[in-house]
Amino acid sequence: MQSIQTILEYDSNLLFLAPTGWGKTTLLLDLAKNTEKSIVYLSPLRALANEFHVRCLENKLSSFAPRKMKELNQAIKGGLNFKLFVLTVEIISEEILGDLLEDKIIVFDEFHLFYYWGKSFRPKLMEISETVMGNSLPALLLTATASEEVVEFWKSKTNGYENRYLMNLGNQQIKKEPKSFYLIPKKEWAFKHLELSMPGIKLVFCQYRQEAKGLADTYNQKGFTALSCVSGEVEEFQRQMSVSVKIDYIFCTSTLSHGVNLPEISWLYITYKVDSLDMWLQMAGRAGRRGEEFCLISRQRGKRSYPQAIISLFNFLCHYGVKKIGRVIHALRRHYHS
Secondary structure, three states, X not given: OHHHHHHHOOOOEEEEEOOOOOOHHHHHHHHHHHOOOEEEEEEOOHHHHHHHHHHHHHOOOOEEOOOOHHHHHHHHHOOOOOOEEEEEHHHOOHHHHHHHHOOEEEEEEOHHHHXXXXXXXXXXXXXXXXXXXXXXXXXXXXXXXXXXXXXXXXXXXOOXXXXXXXXEOOOOOOOOOOOEEEEOOOHHHHHHHHOOOOOXXXXXEOOOHHHHHHHHHHHHHOOOOEEEEOOOOHHHHHHHHHHOOOOOEEEEOHHHHOOOOOOOOOEEEEOOOOOOHHHHHHHHOOOOOOOOOOEEEEOOOOOOOHHHHHHHHHHHHHHXXXXXXXXXXXXXXXXXXX
């Protein structure tokens, strides 16, 4: 911890890589308690920023988490100072950017998203990361998944720093590997498996928001407790989760691949082909964060070899076949005894 603090207080850039669920947030809170500088925490996700703000307050740290640009502008122009500014990039205006970043440590949480989303549908993520690194401001970049593409981007933007560091405690690793991994060629196979109603909470990643919401409606109509979470509805999902006594299914888009505390997951489904290994690993890492065992069903093999993937496909067929036959036998017995 002391070495990280020293690095950042001397206008350096540190790309910090550690597995999902490793405790990067705790490390950041410790940094805030020990450094004399204020910290600007930048998150690509509002839900992630909200959760970090709560952690700051629980640790009795002076934290400011405005939701609107006007609120942030007034605070900066009024000279208000906090230990932590917890922000999403969309509320940062050009007129206060310089004052906001001056003499502070800038933290990019889930840095890979600043790259992937920044180069596609949220250009401001890319713009602010380039501004910080282009001006050689002290910065801590946190992520569990940095592909070679992300690392090369970081290298290309940090040439102006006198000192830049890459600290790798486990890149592209999830906290706990699944007890069982099953490869499936079609998403319909995953939906068929859902019908087995295996015990435990099932977390299902869907490609489209309407698909996630539609599946939640379907399983609620079947008598299960099913929640959905899509972009723009995270806070409502968190509210529903807090009042649900028992949850059977969570259907979501990639919105739930980062942040948002979840209960223990028993079955995790990735029903579509994800654009990058980084994003796939973030989804796979949503289970096992408390050390619980879980099974993963996916349309991609992740970091597994082709032979391992073929074996996992065979294993799925055996697993599904045995469970399906067992359900049929059970139904026949009930019918016979009735």
